[in-house]
Amino acid sequence: xxxALLKRAGLLVGTLxxxxxxxxxxxxxxxxxxxxxxxxAEATREEIAAFRAQHGLDLPVWQRYWSWLAAFVTGDxxxxxxxxxxVSELVATRAQVTLVMAALSxxxxxxxxxxxxxxxxxxxxGVVDRLVTVLTQVTMSVPNFIMGIGLMFLFALVxxxxxxxxVPLEDGLGxxxxxxxxxxxxxxxxxxxxxxxxxxxxxxxxxxxDYIRTAYSKGNSQSSALRRHVLRNAMIPVVTFLAMxxxxxxxxxxxxxxxxxxxxxxxxxITEIGNRDYPVVQAIVVxxxxxxxxxNFLADLxxxxxxxxxxxx
Amino acid sequence: xxxxxxxxxxxxxxxxxxxxxIGTVLTALMLLYIAVGFFWTPYVPSAMSAADREAKxxxxxxxxxDSMGRDVFSRTLEGAGSTLxxxxxxxxxxxxxxxxVGALCGYYGGPVxxxxxxxxxxxxxxxxxxxxLVVLAVTGPGKYNVIGALGVLFVPSFARLVRGExxxxxxxxxxxxxxxxxVSGLRIIFVxxxxxxxxVLLSGLTIGFNNAVLAExxxxxxxxxxxxxxxxxxxxxxxxxxxxxxxxxxAIFPAAVVILLILGVGLVGEGVRERIGVAS
Numbered sequence: 001x002x003x004a005l006l007k008r009a010g011l012l013v014g015t016l017x018x019x020x021x022x023x024x025x026x027x028x029x030x031x032x033x034x035x036x037x038x039x040x041a042e043a044t045r046e047e048i049a050a051f052r053a054q055h056g057l058d059l060p061v062w063q064r065y066w067s068w069l070a071a072f073v074t075g076d077x078x079x080x081x082x083x084x085x086x087v088s089e090l091v092a093t094r095a096q097v098t099l100v101m102a103a104l105s106x107x108x109x110x111x112x113x114x115x116x117x118x119x120x121x122x123x124x125x126g127v128v129d130r131l132v133t134v135l136t137q138v139t140m141s142v143p144n145f146i147m148g149i150g151l152m153f154l155f156a157l158v159x160x161x162x163x164x165x166x167v168p169l170e171d172g173l174g175x176x177x178x179x180x181x182x183x184x185x186x187x188x189x190x191x192x193x194x195x196x197x198x199x200x201x202x203x204x205x206x207x208x209x210d211y212i213r214t215a216y217s218k219g220n221s222q223s224s225a226l227r228r229h230v231l232r233n234a235m236i237p238v239v240t241f242l243a244m245x246x247x248x249x250x251x252x253x254x255x256x257x258x259x260x261x262x263x264x265x266x267x268x269x270i271t272e273i274g275n276r277d278y279p280v281v282q283a284i285v286v287x288x289x290x291x292x293x294x295x296n297f298l299a300d301l302x303x304x305x306x307x308x309x310x311x312x313x
Numbered sequence: 314x315x316x317x318x319x320x321x322x323x324x325x326x327x328x329x330x331x332x333x334x335i336g337t338v339l340t341a342l343m344l345l346y347i348a349v350g351f352f353w354t355p356y357v358p359s360a361m362s363a364a365d366r367e368a369k370x371x372x373x374x375x376x377x378x379d380s381m382g383r384d385v386f387s388r389t390l391e392g393a394g395s396t397l398x399x400x401x402x403x404x405x406x407x408x409x410x411x412x413x414v415g416a417l418c419g420y421y422g423g424p425v426x427x428x429x430x431x432x433x434x435x436x437x438x439x440x441x442x443x444x445x446l447v448v449l450a451v452t453g454p455g456k457y458n459v460i461g462a463l464g465v466l467f468v469p470s471f472a473r474l475v476r477g478e479x480x481x482x483x484x485x486x487x488x489x490x491x492x493x494x495x496v497s498g499l500r501i502i503f504v505x506x507x508x509x510x511x512x513v514l515l516s517g518l519t520i521g522f523n524n525a526v527l528a529e530x531x532x533x534x535x536x537x538x539x540x541x542x543x544x545x546x547x548x549x550x551x552x553x554x555x556x557x558x559x560x561x562x563x564a565i566f567p568a569a570v571v572i573l574l575i576l577g578v579g580l581v582g583e584g585v586r587e588r589i590g591v592a593s
Contacts, residue, residue, distance in 0.1 A: 011434075018435035026451055137583070141576035143527045145534050146568045149554060157558040251440030255531050259554070270535055273450040285447055289439050 004304070012297045019289045020072070024065050027278040055079065055279075068282075077283040082275045087283045091265070095287070096169070098253050098264035104177065104184035105191070105249045109242065112192040117199030117238075122226065124204065132196060139193035144252045148186035148259035155182055166262050183260040187252035191245055198241055202234040236306045243299030247292035332587060336580025343574050347397050350390030358391040358544055359383065370562050377562040379552065385566055391544040393570050399460055399539075400525035406464030407525075408518060411471020416502050418472065419479025430476070433469035441466050445528050449537045456539045463528050467521055474517045478510040512589040519582030523575045530571050546571050 043051075052058045055078075056067065068078065077087035120132040142150075156164040167179040206212065207230060215225045254266030261267070265284055272280040355375075356362075366382040368374050376385035418426040436444065448462035482488055483506070491505050532538030533547025541548060546567040553563035 011431075014431065015435050018431065019439070022435060023447070026447055137580065138572075138576060141523075141572050141579050143530055143571060143575070145531060146550065146571060149550060149557065149564055149568065152554075153557050153561060153564070247440045251442040254442060254446070255535060258535055269446065270537070273446065273537065281447070281450060285439070285443060288443055292440060 005301075008297065008300055012293060015293050016290060019293065020069055020286055021065070023282050023285045023289070024068060027282055028061050028064070055081065072283075072286070078279040080272075080277055080280050082272065082277040082280075087279050090268070090280060091283055091287070094263060094265045094268045097262060098250070098257070098266065100169070100176070101180055101184050101187070101253050101257075101262070101264060102246070102249050104180055105187040105252070106242075106246070108181075108184055108188035109192045109195055109245065109249075112188065113195035113199060116192075117196040117203070118226075118231075120196065121200045121203035121207075122222070129200075132200075136193035136196050139189055140197075142190055144186050144190055145255045145259050147189055148183060148256045151182050151186050152259065164260070166260065180262075183253075183256045183262060186256045186259065187249055191248060191252070195238065195241065195245075199234065199238050202237050203230055206230045206234045236303065239306065240299045240303050243295050243302060246295040247288075250288050250291060331584075332580045333584025336577055336582075336584055339573060339577030340581055343393075343570075343577050344397075346390070346570075347393045350394045354384075354387035354390050356384035356387045358387040367560055376566040377560070379549075379563045380556055380560060385549075385563055388544065388549060389546065389567050389570050392546040392549055392567060393574070395456075395539070395544045396526055396529055396546050396571070397574070399456065399463075399529045400522055402460045403463040403467060403525040403529070404518060404521050406460065407467025407521060408471050408514075410464070411468045412475050412514075414468065415472035415475025415477075416479055416507070419476035420483050420498065420502050420506070426476075429472070433472055436466070436469045437473075441524065441528060442531055445532055446535070446537060449532060454537055454540050456543055459529060459532060459538050463525055463532075466528075467525070471517060471521065474513065475510065478513055479506060482506045482509055512585060516582050516585045516589075519578050519585070522578050523582075526571065526575055526578075 049058075056064055059067075071078065075088060077091065079085070080087055080090055083090060116132055120129040123129050152164055155161045162179055162182060167175045169176045203226075212225055212229060215229050220228065253264060254269060256262075257264045257266035258270065265288070269281060269284045272284075360383065362378070362382040364382070365374060365378045365384070367380060368378040368382070370377040370385075374384050374386065376389060378384055379388075414429060418429050439447070444466050445459075445462050448465065449458060452458040452462065479502070488501060488505060491501050496505070529538060529545075530547040530550070533545040534551050535547075536551065538547055539545045549567040550564055553560065553567070557564055
């Protein structure tokens with residue numbers, strides 16, 4: 001275990017470095033200088049020179065990358081081109097919103113998909129199972145921004161369960177969550193459908209195994225065989241899938257934040273892409289990618305803990 | 314005990330055939346719909362008509378009109394065609410490059426393979442919507458930029474898929490005997506191994522197609538995809554959101570087109586996977 005772990009950790013660091021190089025390189029090779037788009041076309045030569053010196057744009061690329069990376073790991077993401085603010089400040093307040101939404105989506109996925117997957121596998125071929133199978137297949141095909149628009153239409157405009165205006169955390173946690181549940185649902189529903197399907201297939205696969213026949217022959221009822229023997233094994237791919245899903249949840253938030261006009265990381269990302277404010281865009285991209293890489297690493301770890309056989313390979 | 318026996322007795326009816334049938338029919342209908350749009354639209358999609366502004370769906374305007382009096386039916390026809398062509402172009406670019414990279418890496422292996430796979434891992438670390446956003450932030454909006462950006466994104470996943478298949482086959486007896494007979498590496502790759510991988514490739518292609526449709530619609534919705542003058546279902550949805558309550562048909566029909574397109578192709582992929590017995 002130790003050696004494999006060390007190797008994976010090495011890979012993690014390597015991937016993160018590569019991600020940072022890619023993110024940095026992408027914004028360093030852009031045709032056109034960010035100075036013209038930030039300062040405007042009528043900026044004087046002195047202003048441009050001062051701006052370039054202030055943001056270190058006059059240094060060679062590798063030097064810029066190195067100082068950016070060295071500052072980045074200490075939590076200093078540089079200064080925004082557009083706002084007179086440090087990127088860390090700008091990002092921190094927005095990240096909180098996105099994190100709440102992502103956490104809520106994750107909780108919803110687990111809460112929706114586990115019971116549904118279990119029921120539909122237990123009553124295989126039954127009415128509930130057929131209904132769930134059709135519903136998951138359809139839900140999987142709905143892009144999350146369309147799901148968001150649909151939820152908005154149904155719950156905000158027709159049923160009037162919530163007002164389609166963002167409620168910040170300062171207005172109270174309850175009110176904040178009551179609003180955030182709908183965008184979180186938009187992200188969670190398509191992902192839940194995939195999870196239900198995976199869990200159902202995984203349970204059915206385990207039920208066909210010899211050890212389950214043995215469990216029945218030892219006098220286990222269906223539910224005790226499920227509880228004691230099947231679930232533990234059937235959950236392995238599901239847990240891995242859920243850990244990997246965090247990246248998609250984050251990406252989904254970017255789009256769904258636009259639907260519900262939530263001032264999170266995604267909205268900041270989109271507006272600053274428009275403003276060509278690259279330090280902000282770079283920081284958000286690397287942070288999100290780091291979360292994804294971290295979660296993939298976690299998925300790998302969990303997999304090894306839950307299924308020790310993998311170490312033999 | 315009862316449960317275990319039921320398993321076997323209820324097995325013969327495979328749902329795979331249904332997935333494939335429904336999926337094929339649905340996809341064919343959508344393709345027909347889009348094909349019609351390439352040649353004929355009832356109105357000029359960008360033509361505004363003051364008299365028909367905010368018209369409800371009727372026989373005159375099947376899907377109604379938007380706030381500027383543009384015919385929604387014509388616009389979905391044109392938008393779906395544009396979405397389809399972009400998705401197919403992305404798929405072609407991603408699949409061809411991914412196939413070449415994956416086949417060479419999987420067949421020859423070695424340090425180059427390890428390096429390329431690390432690079433693929435790094436690219437795959439970005440959620441695809443995020444990466445597409447970054448590339449489009451750099452290149453700016455436009456149809457061809459979207460194709461390029463998404464095409465690049467699709468290479469790693471195809472490369473990995475193809476590589477896995479080639480790893481599976483490269484030490485099989487039929488490949489070894491071909492090698493013994495002096496068949497060249499490229500010929501082994503394309504003539505001996507590639508035909509064996511097509512079911513997996515097909516299933517990968519359906520997933521890729523759906524991701525391409527999804528990504529294109531999302532990018533346009535976010536306003537970084539195709540330029541606003543180009544027809545696009547994503548843009549239609551973005552516009553429609555402002556009139557969601559008063560003109561719901563402006564959102565419902567483009568949304569339905571996207572969903573049905575993804576659903577149909579997804580079902581085909583599902584059916585193929587069930588047929589060949591690959592877990593999805």
